[in-house]
Amino acid sequence: MEGIKLVIFDLDGVIYRGNFPLPKAKETIESLRQRGKFIAFLTNNSTMTRFQYKRKLAHMGIKASAEEIFTSAWGTALYLKDRNLKKALVVGEKGLKKELGWAGIEVTSSPSEDVDCVVVGLDRKFNYKKLCLAFEAIKQGALFIATNKDYTFPMENKIVPGGGAIVASLQSALGREPLLIGKPSPFLLRLIMEHYHIEEKHAVIVGDRLDTDIEMGKKAGMKTILVLTGVTNEKDLANTPSQPDAVVRNLEEILEIEWLK
Ligand SMILES: [Mg+2]
Structure with a gap:
């Protein structure tokens, strides 16, 4: 069986909070790249351009190309252009x-x-x-x-x-x-899957919001991982009917997930 090829990371509450990177964000992404996984970043936050996010990540030691960064602002621009x-x-x-x-x-x-x-x-x-x-x-x-x-x-x-x-x-x-346009709408996700030529069953989304990151992943038939470093706590999680495939306290723990190895 082929495993996960693409790991899609949300940004706010997963990679950083404000201007502070979350612990082991850089190391976790590097480890996944070493395992041969493709990496994408998908944020609903529309306040910055893809190039600004690239720079923000670079300041945190995280190397990413602008082509790996997908934002709701960029997606909206594409949507408007397509529909004239x-x-x-x-x-x-x-x-x-x-x-x-x-x-x-x-x-x-x-x-x-x-x-x-x-x-x-x-x-x-x-x-x-x-x-x-x-x-x-x-x-x-x-x-x-x-x-x-x-x-x-x-x-x-x-x-x-x-x-x-x-x-x-x-x-x-x-x-x-x-x-x-943004998560949980599948619009941006489709653009990502087309970009990487990967099927949903070979991708996982790592996010901190149940109603966007996890919801979108579930609807698309993807694996989902909730990180408790953002807006969702264990109490919120206990009260939700649709549970993610895995829950981690910090990003580094995702490296221990068997199906992500
Ligand atoms: Mg988030």
């Missing part, structure tokens, strides 16, 4: 705006009739005015797109509200759901 959506009102940070711009999408912050879609991600300068403008654009007919719906994400010493909390405010005003 040319102008986006963006509630989000620089990284998201840059990825959209590189894909040839015009980015605006004011609602007008030619706005094709409203793209929402984490925006740490979000305010009521931005909520009103996004609401207005969607009311005028723009498509409502969420880069991700993560309600929280982990920083160095605390858990903070995520892009999903901003999406939820707009969603509640509109009374309807957005189209979701």
Whole structure:
């Protein structure tokens, strides 16, 4: 039987918290590469570009190419480009705006009739005015797109509200759901599987969120590993009906998993 060929890592709460790498992240990835595994990084966090994530990982001693990094911002840019959506009102940070711009999408912050879609991600300068403008654009007919719906994400010493909390405010005003690009939607996962030419049964996702990382993996028929270094604790885990294939307290423990050897 062929085993796992591709290990997909979430970033926030798995590889690092804020600017601090989690223990043994670098060593674990190096060991897996030495075993001949392909590595991919898949984050719902839309605040930075793939190249910024590459640099952030490099600062932590983790070597990764931009082609190994898949983000909800990049995925959203690809989605808009594919569907010929040319102008986006963006509630989000620089990284998201840059990825959209590189894909040839015009980015605006004011609602007008030619706005094709409203793209929402984490925006740490979000305010009521931005909520009103996004609401207005969607009311005028723009498509409502969420880069991700993560309600929280982990920083160095605390858990903070995520892009999903901003999406939820707009969603509640509109009374309807957005189209979701990030996990647990299979959209980014399909791009990864196509890139590596690997079937789901030969891949595993390592994440810290049950409702995104683990949920997506399970839906796709992949193996799933939950790491308890992010937003999920043992109590949350006990209360969930859909259990991951493995649970580890720290990243290094995944090297001991028999089916990953
Ligand atoms: Mg995470």
